[in-house]
Structure formats: C-alpha cells, structure tokens
Amino acid sequence: MNPLRYDCMRLEEVATELFTRVGVSEHHARTVAQSLIHADLRGIESHGLSRLPIYMKRIEAKVIELDQEPEMVKQEGATALIDGKNHLGAVVGKVALEQAISLAKQAGIGFVGVRHSNHFGTCSFYAERAIEQDQILLVLSNAPESMAPTGGIRPFLGTNPMAIGIPAGKELPFLLDMATSVVARGKIALAAKKGEPIPADWAIDQDGIPTTDPERALLGSLLPIGGAKGYGLAMFIDVLCGLLTGAACGPGVQSLYENWTHPQNIGHVFLTIDVQRFWPLPVFQSRMDEYIREIKSVPKKAGIDEIMIPGEIENRKMSEQRVHGVSLSPGIAQELEQACITYGVDWGKARIGS
Template identity: 70%
Template sequence: MVAESLVHADLRGIESHGLSRLPIYVQRIEAGLIELSLPPEPVTRQGATSLIDGKNQLGAVVGMAALEEAMELARQNGIGFVGVRHSNHFGSCSYYAEKAIAAGMILLVLSNAPSAMAPTGGIQPFFGTNPIAIGIPAGEEPAYLLDMATSVAARGKIALAAKTGTTIPQDWAIDADGLPTHDPHKALLGSLLPIGGAKGYGLSMFIDILCGLLTGAAAGASVKSLYDNWHDPQNIGHVFLCIDVQRFLPVDAFLQKMDEYIREIKKVPRAAHVAEILIPGEIEQRKMAAHKQDGIPLTQTVVEDLNKLCSGYGIDLAQAVYRV
C-alpha cells in the first residue's frame, strides 16, 4: 500500500509526496515510532459514521482502512463519514480520491499535519499544511480531482527545494522574523503562508478541528513532526467523507452530466495567452499517463537517498528498479 501510494504521487508529478518520503518512513520504523503489527480498527460505528483507531500503523495502511470503511458505509447509507486518530503521514490525498472515483463515488479527504503555518498575523507555526482533496467521477472527460494543501505550497515542496539547493517563490513562506524569503532553509525555520491569506487560515483551522479535535487525534502544535520528533508517534487525524452517487442519480446519468458540465467549462472564452482551460487534476492526469509511458524521472538527490537507504539493507537499487 505504501509503495503504491508513493509511486502514485510520483506518477502525478507530486514529487514532495513520492519516493522522496521513503527514507523517513523507514527511519521512523527503525526508531520504533511506527507500529507494524497492529491493524487499524473501528472504535465506534453508528449509522453512517465510524471512528477508526489507526494503532500508529503506516499512514497509507490506515488511510486505506478508512477509505474502505467510508465506501462501505456509503453503500449502506448513501453517505459514509469516517474519522481517524493515531495515524501517520499517509501520503498524497489524491491516492484515496482516485480509488473512490474508480468505484463511482465522490470522496472528500481531510488531514491535519505537524505545525508549519502560523495563523494570520502570527509568525510562529501552529497549524499544519492540512490538505484537502475532493474526487468526483466523470465519464469520457477526466475526473474532477482537487488535491491541495491549505498553504500556498506544501511543506514537502520546500523541503525538496532545500534538499536540491533550489530557491522558492517569495510568496510561499516567511522566515523566523516574519519576513518573506526565497531561501527554503529559512522557510523551514519560519512559517509557511496560507492560501488566500486569512481564508486559507480559516480553512486550515476547520480541517484541524475535524481531524484533530473531533476524532481525538492530536491538533495544532500537538501534532508531532515527521522529521524532527524522534520520541513520539505523530498521532495525525484524518476525515474521509464518501458519497454514493447512485443514491441521488443513476451513475451513468451523473457521469453524462459531469461530461457535459466539463465540456461547457472548456468552451468558456479564453484569455489571449491561454491555449486550453483545464479542470482540477487534469494536469496531473496527463503527467501520470506520460510517466506510465516513459517512466518516472527522479532527482539526483532522491536517487542518492534511495541508494543510501538500499545499501543499508544489502539491496542494489538499479537491480530492484529494473527487475522484470
């Protein structure tokens, strides 16, 4: 599940949540901060709702358990609302949204995250980048798949820039003194900026309340860092809200409506410099098709990290990658 999740992110061009995360996952397993032997399980299940204890398992394992629970509740009730506590970094939200789309369902995925973003007016991180993803199936047209952090940029992108020695746009983050910065290292010591200013701050807070306070997971500054805390489990919280389309319309009719709707959007008159109007997720879908055809490009830094990781286990990376 974890391998599929990481490769999914790289296929979509979301390098910050792809194989670059593998070394830190393994390091936390080695440090005894992730529990591999206990499966996630429901704590309560009432009507269309369920609360899952992730048992500190690998995040993708917990996420898949929550997704399957949400889809099953949706089949039974038309809607499934699943809260999760005691989880870990679970990869790209689009991984789960894509699976719900394939099942003909609508999915909303929320997660809180370690502190990286200050509230509007502050300079000290309190909220995570707290991502949100929404997947809605379509027929012949590409599915709607919105997957975004509530910060201008995901912290993983800044960490990747720091690893590769590249600069970042000045509107991504502030340094420890509250000043805009191009330096990813200063950004990591400072705070990310929310999308849309106070609007992104409000959205991030809402996600933290649902994923942290409502589920009994950690919230705000209590969510433990994936990279900097080597004493405590992360205790991340998630929310999966699944809707069974056929409770509202026959699936084929809904897919046809989605196709017609998307085509209308694409016919909107374009600005002079715009070649095509795209819908959320379409760029990533095209990247995925290209990468499946041509292979996934990895940065030299990620390759070096993977080689170092593999050498500790007596694995030849090139042989493992190209083994038929």
C-alpha cells in the first residue's frame, strides 16, 4: 500500500490534542508533537509519530511523570545541570537547549548536562533550533542497551545518537544527525514487521554471528559504525551523558518499550557556541557558503549528479513534505487513527484533501 499524505500543521494539532487527553499541558504537548513531526518531515519515520502511542502508554502507566517541571539544579559560569524530573524527553530537551543558548550568548559557550530524562526524539530537532539562533550546537544522548562493545556479543551500549548543527548564509546549514550504530534499532524492527531481510553488517545474533534475519538481530545486538571507532564514540557519549550528569548509563538506561516499572533516566548533553565570539555573523556565513560551494564543486564519480552536505537530503525532504503533505505508512496511520478513536480526536482532519 502507498503511504498516505497529511498536512503537517493539522497533524501537529491532532498530536497535540492526543497528548492533552492523557494529561499533558497544551504547551508541552505542542513541543512533543513538533519534535515527532519534525522527524516525519525529514523522512525519519522510525522517530516520528510512530513513537506517539508508546509515549502516551508510558504517561498513562505513570512511567513518565507530568507533575513536576524540569529543574536547573546547578549553574556556574558557562555550565549548567538540569534534572528532567522524568518529564517527556522533548520537554526536557527544549529546556536544556534554551539554557545552553542563553549561556552561549552570555559567555560565548554553553555546556548543559541533563539527567532523569526520557526519549527526546531526533537530535536534529534541537540542532535546527540552535541554527535559527545563529549558534553551533553539538547535542548528545545515551540510549537503552542495544549494541555490544567491539568483541562482545551482549548489548551494553545504546545507539547513543549525536547531532551537529552549523549555520550558513545563503547555502543550507550543515546538520549531521547520526547514531553510533550502523542503523537504528527501529529500522530492524520495521524490517521484522514487514518480513524483510536486513543487510549482514547491521547486527549480530545471540551467538555473535552476523545475520540477515531481523528477528535474530533483535535478539542479538546492533553493530557500531566503523567497528571499534563507533564503539569508542558510543562509549564517550555514554560517559558524558550518563556518568558526568548523574543519569543512567550502559544497561542501566531503561527500555522505552519493555520496562514498565522504572523511569528511563536518559542523559543528554547540549554544547552551544556563539559564532559571533569568533567572527561577525555575516563574515562567518559567507565563509561557510564559500566552503560548502567548494565541496560541491569537487569532481564527481560516474553516475553521481550532485555532492550533498550532511542534512541536505533531509532538508529537501522537509521542504517537499511541507508543501505536499507528510508521508505516513498505512500501518502508522492506522495506529494513530486508532488512538484518535480511543481518545475522541478527529483524525480525519489531518488528511490531505479532507
């Protein structure tokens, strides 16, 4: 079946309304809705509205708490530590990002650590907002165990994603958003649902043998990007986001889907840099534009039409879907429609042409 198309603004209204039905304030509900739709707009369906039902279930199960706001527990110089109070991850992430941006405007740099958070969507959601404030952002997060250390056969580290956002001028900004595993676990789960094989370099089974069977992969472990290099990067992110902030780390980070008794206690780190502490903004933007154009002018291999910079494919996808509607696979659309029926929300108003 072909994906269905939905108006992004009306999707935001539907998602916001759904979250308010389980007790989320409208302000926070809109933040989380925007973070999920941001992923769908960029074509990252595994981190988009497909996550809405599990967020709602965890709220209703009281594994995510809404009665306290994220709190800054320490701030000194250009650094701060935020306790997310087990609130929705996107809410916590937005608070942390705003604090990091504020610190960078004051001191030239901001370093904010976060503990007691939850799954906070795609890192690019925050990088895009920092770019809008003419700041460079490095955002890191640890995640539930799904990836074995190099040489091991049991998961210990999460996919531990990161994003880097750098503003440009007339050219599109640099926006690298990546996991430290070869692929997100959600893509393997999606392959299992469809009954499709996966590439042999994505995962190993419980015996440590590379597998193309997604079911065996889900019982085994993801593989890191670049072998031991990806493992080292994932470990570094876990140390900063978990050990440094006081959040959980390694196997201590709880599963979004499987643990219904303990909070996830995910940790994040937001590092912002105020470009204007180094260059007047127009000068930096001009230099970035020239640099990007030089990269794009590099001679191309046969069959390659254009050299892209990180984030460019997703940016184009976002622009296209804002105009023509967000593409949702039938399975995800059906799950969202069922949630709307359960909570008395009009799903039909989001569909293009309705």
